[in-house]
Amino acid sequence: MIIYIKYMVSLRCKLVVKEELKKLGLHYINVDLGTVEILEDITQKQKKELKKNLLKYGLELLDDRRNILIEKIKSVIIEMIHYSDELPKVNYSDYISEQLGYDYTYLSNIFSEVKGITIQQFIIIHKIERVKELLLYDELNLTEISYQLHYSSVSHLSNQFKKITGLTPSYYKKIKKMRRRNLEDL
Structure with a gap:
């Protein structure tokens, strides 16, 4: 099962999320910027507790499809600029579109509508x-x-x-x- 977390933009955030999952007895397969893949299904009680605990650190569980997509876009950009040794040789628009499997115009319109700035900005x-x-x-x-x-x-x-x-x-x-x-x- 994959869960999405807003404002998860650093290695410290990853550590916080791992610790909170551990406290709830949840086993993760992968913890990335903005996404967590857990081994088992999460109960409503665990989800509520995780949501409450993450809020203490300024992190937010996401349920809305659009917000999840925005966080994926942000994660791709942050990973690309801050954590990769070399930026892609292709246009950023092509890279983001390829990484997420969506048309760039669609991604750009949703991003601008929700965030109030363009992906380029x-x-x-x-x-x-x-x-x-x-x-x-x-x-x-x-x-x-x-x-x-x-x-x-x-x-x-x-x-x-x-x-x-x-x-x-x-x-x-x-x-x-x-x-x-x-x-x-x-």
């Missing part, structure tokens, strides 16, 4: 979050980051970064270093 937001992470790790320069995240140029990345954050990538990196230094002085 969601991708951009997550790419910028990934850029922030990579800037703070200080292992790659901006040219390498733009290449890794499939930006057409450093200029394109910088413009998008500034549009989303209000800061240039170099200024963002500088203030983070200053903040870290100030904390070390305490």
Whole structure:
């Protein structure tokens, strides 16, 4: 049986879900971002208890088909940008459509209708979050980051970064270093 969980976007979320399933005596086969495959059928009592326990951590069990599909779209994007070593070589629209087995226009319309932003805007937001992470790790320069995240140029990345954050990538990196230094002085 597969259950769907909203706001499950990190490894920490996976650990929380595994622990809550264990408390209820449920055995999982697979725990992924947004989905959990459990071995047995879940009773209404277990489902109610799981729902209550997950809410304490800001996670939500999903029952509605549209919300489940939205969470699947988000999971594919988050996995693609934050957890894979290399972004797909094909268009994101083709990749998402292929991963979920739905026409991209259909996915895009539902996503926009429910979330109030386009899939493309969601991708951009997550790419910028990934850029922030990579800037703070200080292992790659901006040219390498733009290449890794499939930006057409450093200029394109910088413009998008500034549009989303209000800061240039170099200024963002500088203030983070200053903040870290100030904390070390305490």
